[in-house]
Amino acid sequence: MxxxxxxxxxxxxxxxxxxxxxxxxxxxxxxxxxxxxxxxxxxxxxxxxxxxxxxxxxxxxxxxxxxxxxxxxxxxxxxxxxxxxxxxxxxxxxxxxxxxxxxxxxxxxxxxxxxxxxxxxxxxxxxxxxxxxxxxxxxxxxxxxxxxxxxxxxxxxxxxxxxxxxxxxxxxxxxxxxxxxxxxxxxxxxxxxxxxxxxxxxxxxxxxARYWDMMALSDRAPAPVIGPDAMLVDKPGFDVDFISHTTPVEEQAMDSHHVLMPMRGHWRLDYDGGSVVLNPGDTCAVPPGLRHSVTPSMSGEASMFRVRSNDDPAGPTWVG
The missing domain is CATH 2.60.120.10 (Jelly Rolls)
Known part of the structure; x- marks a missing residue:
């Protein structure tokens, strides 16, 4: 790309x-x-x-x-x-x-x-x-x-x-x-x-889910926030993960669409074809099959949400 x-x-x-x-x-x-x-x-x-x-x-x-x-x-x-x-x-x-x-x-x-x-x-x-x-x-x-x-x-x-x-x-x-x-x-x-x-x-x-709880749970791997076996167990039609500055995220190519949404800090997105910095409030749509990695571009607190597509239906979510 x-x-x-x-x-x-x-x-x-x-x-x-x-x-x-x-x-x-x-x-x-x-x-x-x-x-x-x-x-x-x-x-x-x-x-x-x-x-x-x-x-x-x-x-x-x-x-x-x-x-x-x-x-x-x-x-x-x-x-x-x-x-x-x-x-x-x-x-x-x-x-x-x-x-x-x-x-x-x-x-x-x-x-x-x-x-x-x-x-x-x-x-x-x-x-x-x-x-x-x-x-x-x-x-x-x-x-x-x-x-x-x-x-x-x-x-x-x-x-x-x-x-x-x-x-x-x-x-x-x-x-x-x-x-x-x-x-x-x-x-x-x-x-x-x-x-x-x-x-x-x-x-x-x-x-x-509270921010500081997600920060604590993302120290060794992306913290599953929404989805099966996540903090908020649900199947809303997509999965949500939380990544922090302490999360080791290896270079990978996912088989699903996913969207990166930085919350705090600046993140370097390295991908097969180049590199770009993502900032808080930016939204980046990463296509399936693209080899990439994300790392904080500077020291200090950094966090982002990652939304991934799946085969689940788009709702409903309320179970009384």
Whole structure:
């Protein structure tokens, strides 16, 4: 692989293109300052304005959310896995029909494999602009977002309507639903009644891994974070490993797609054809069969997440 070909497979943090109108709550006060990023794959954005950095998917999607302090993402659900790790800031995640079933606070480097099939939301509770990186199961990320009914109702008061085709229409811009396209129907009461309401005690021990625990477990080999025999035993359609500056990672060629996502420090990626440095917030898609190795490019703390494709289905993840 040539250096130019490899660079085309890297999305730099500083090159990320945000979309501020990605979802139905884009005009709703309290959520109207959030930014959505689609890094690998189309993700679940509802806006034609969304920029997609790398369109080809390796069996999962990679995205990100950036928000200033006190900005929140409204309650929604997915049909496939949704995994977040905190790149910058301090975040509160909450879940349930009204967002009151449970909650957890995540610090930088913590990872949360949010159970599929429950409403979830999150907000930046730090003092600066924050960023969380996301992994979504499946090539098409489950076909979209399921919103809590009150989110759709609130959005109408601020000019946004979601069509049954999954696209947003902004009445403030003179847009309206096309002929033959109705509004997205609200979830029926019987569907809402079947959605689980797990408590904090049920969710956190099984679905949250803390940064310093992963650092401790990665001293001799990559620490399995999500997957069979991992810290968070699950089959969301991909595996997640954690690599730190003390992890010996030998040169290898994997038979699956995988994505490198540095958390802290600078990493040198040596591959058959060249060498490149990856920085925190960068995303690098390594193709199957490419011989490569990763090592910290300088002394000090360094860590990264490695996401690998597998043959598992893309969800669900919640087992009550």
């Amino acid at each position: 040539t250096p130019a070909e490899m660079e085309a497979r890297i999305v730099r943090y500083g090159d990320l293109v945000p979309c501020k109108t990605a979802f139905i709550d884009a005009h709703t006060p309290g959520s109207d300052q959030k930014e959505n990023f689609t890094i690998i794959g189309g993700g679940v954005s509802e806006s034609p304005d969304q920029h997609v950095h790398i369109k080809d998917t390796p069996g999962f999607n990679i995205g990100a959310a950036g928000q200033p302090p006190k900005c929140r993402n409204s309650l929604h659900s997915h049909r496939t896995a949704e995994v977040f790790f905190v790149l910058k800031g301090r975040w509160r995640f909450f879940w349930g029909r009204w967002g009151k079933a449970g909650e957890v606070t995540l610090e930088e480097g913590d990872i949360f494999n949010i159970p599929t099939g429950i409403f979830r939301g999150f907000e930046n509770i730090g003092t600066d602009y924050g960023m969380i990186m996301a992994i979504l199961g499946g090539d098409d990320a489950g076909g979209g977002v399921l919103w809590a009914p009150q989110v759709i109702e609130d959005a109408k008061d601020h000019g946004l309507v979601l069509g049954e085709n999954g696209k947003l229409y902004d009445s403030k811009k003179g847009q309206k639903l096309p002929d033959g396209v109705g509004p997205m129907p609200l979830l029926a009461d019987d569907v809402l009644a079947r959605m689980p309401e797990p408590t904090t005690g049920e969710v956190v021990p099984r679905y949250v």
